[in-house]
Amino acid sequence: MQNRNLNRNADIVPLYQVSQQPTQPTVEALLLQVIQLLQIQQSSAAVPAPQPAPTQDPVKDTLTVKQALQEVFGGKFSEYKFRSMINRGEVPSIRIGSKILLRRSSLLAWIEEQESQGAHR
Numbered sequence: 001m002q003n004r005n006l007n008r009n010a011d012i013v014p015l016y017q018v019s020q021q022p023t024q025p026t027v028e029a030l031l032l033q034v035i036q037l038l039q040i041q042q043s044s045a046a047v048p049a050p051q052p053a054p055t056q057d058p059v060k061d062t063l064t065v066k067q068a069l070q071e072v073f074g075g076k077f078s079e080y081k082f083r084s085m086i087n088r089g090e091v092p093s094i095r096i097g098s099k100i101l102l103r104r105s106s107l108l109a110w111i112e113e114q115e116s117q118g119a120h121r
Contacts, residue, residue, distance in 0.1 A: 062103055063103070064099075091110060
């Protein structure tokens with residue numbers, strides 16, 4: 001009876017022998033890991049990182065009446081006509097004392113709005 005037990009235990013490898021044997025990953029396992037890493041890399045590259053909103057310098061965006069006429073409208077009409085439109089509230093502007101200031105971005109948005117409405121004045 002003791003001989004049978006010895007034969008059964010002959011196939012059992014002690015743990016210390018298992019841990020001493022280096023295990024090599026199979027080619028298939030390595031390929032699978034590479035594929036998974038590539039998929040992770042592609043999925044992170046597919047989603048663009050959020051970009052911060054561009055900040056406009058309020059000083060550079062602010063124009064006087066004469067600057068707006070030259071830089072935005074290219075001097076295509078008279079300063080008198082432009083000031084009249086501002087005084088009637090037709091053009092977005094702010095008044096600080098007697099000084100009239102216009103924001104370039106507001107003027108460009110106003111021009112687009114006028115174009116979309118087909119307004120001719």
